[in-house]
Amino acid sequence: MKLNSPMEVWKYLPGTNCKECGEKTCLAFASLLMERKKKLEECPPLFEPKYAEKGKKLAELLAPEVREVEIGIGERARKMGGEDVMHRHERTFFNRTVLVYDVWDTMKEEELRERVRKITEWKKFYVGEFLKVDAIAIRSVSGEAKTFAQCVKRVAEETDFPLVLCSFNAKVIEEGLKEVSNRRPLIYAADKENWKEFLGIAKRFKVPVTLFSPDLDMLNSLAVTFSSAGIEDIVLDPGTYPEGGGLEQTFSRFVRIRRAGIADGNKGIAYPLIAVPMTAWMVHGSKAENALAASYWEAIIADLFIIKYADIMILHSIEPHSLIPVRTLVANIYTDPRRPVSVEPGLREIGNPTERSPLFVTTNFALTYYTVESDISSNKIDSYLMVVDSEGIGVESAVAGGQLNAESFKDALESFKVEDKVKHKTMVIPGLAARLSGETEDVTGWTVLVGPRDSGRIPGWMEKNWPPETVS
Ligand code: SF4
Secondary structure (H helix, E strand, O other), rough: OOOOOHHHHOOOOOOOOOOOOOOOOHHHHHHHHHOOOOOOOHHHHHHHHHHHHHHHHHHHOOOOOOOOOEEEEHHHOEEEEEEOOOHHHHOOOOOOOOOEEEEEEEEOOHHHHHHHHHHHHHOOEEEEEOOOOOOEEEEOOOOOHHHHHHHHHHHHHHOOEEEEOOOOOOOHHHHHHHHHHHHEEEEEEOOOHHHHHHHHHHHHHHOOEEOOOHHHHHHHHHHHHHHHOOOOEEEEEOOOOOOOOHHHHHHHHHHHHHHHHHOOOOOHHOOOOOEEEHHHHHOOOHHHHHHHHHHHHHHHHHHHHHOOOOOOOOOOOOOHHHHHHHHHHHHHHHOOOOOOOOOOOOEEEEEOOHHHHHHHHEEEEEHHHHHHHHHHOOOOOOEEEEEEEOOOOOHHHHHHHHHHHHHEEEEHHOOOOHHHHHOOEEEOOOOOHHHHHHHHHHOOOOOOOOOOOHHHHHHHHHHHHOOOOOOO
């Protein structure tokens, strides 16, 4: 994107404030366009003849620096690339790294189906959402087209995940594609030897294609060749070498490609990048006694390239000690650094509270909220939890910064109609907000009890302090 502020975007909009886009002003729409929360098509006047020239120019200027490529179909489809900045703090990264876990065509059918199910069903609750992985890579180990195709068919029967078909043999890829061409798989990979066959396959089946070469001039040349032939859904693999100087050079290649695409504006190489951390298994071996070391190194390499700049990666270890840190890092890197992770303010019921149950108060900073909620619910304390809008900031900082104060407690009590449900007019505020207790009593007319500084101590606190005289 070559525009740096909503005002710059606004100059290309009709400027009539007609509200057809659902926003009150063109400037508000401009701001949402920059955030990618609205699309140009949502401004119908922009497509009228008198604004068409501006609209066309705006589409060009808003296009992300790195091309966005999608694999899979329906709800499971995953976008990759589409980034505008080298560093997350400059704005945000938009499409999180797509995590792909492998199966291979020499696996026994039962083992294959079981692994596919495990990958598809894996999830882990983290800060209010279930983390999942994204796709399955099917590797040709047999080198046999028919064996590969049968494996692809079985995987497709077992999962609706996007697929990555892996072989340098075009015939093998073609047989596999015949089974799943309607699911928009990514094919992996064309190189300097097989590119003509892969180009033909990508055109015929209309699927995204990976180009492989550790030689960046060759990689650029392949990308220009495919692009000139009308193939734009391209993913680049500059090779992932898992140790020593090879790893250092791999890292350097990823950075150079991304810099060329974003900072230098070289469109010929501005495509999503794929890393293959599972190459760690080539070094550490696949024997059972080496599996721990291999999965450890795979996770380390994955972490490196999640940060710089893999848009998609192929991994092998589905063990929690490897998968959890990798997926958690993705969750953390691909949040908007300008906004704290927050939850909706409101009044939550925990268990089966009555009008005499305690009313706990917390902020809408997601980490705080989920910690408090979990501490209360896991101890089976039937209660209400009033989540106050602190602009997504934790208790201590929000008290210091003024986002949490007596007025915000009063606003929350009123807007969530707490008195309709809680009849004792006693609230328990976090220990870290103790200094607000007196003023809050004055402003709200409620009795304020100061709870523990750590919500893990709520059960012990309850034994000593609940019910107070105001409730019993
Ligand atoms: S529809 Fe277009 S012209 Fe109308 S307010 Fe929205 S941005 Fe402005």
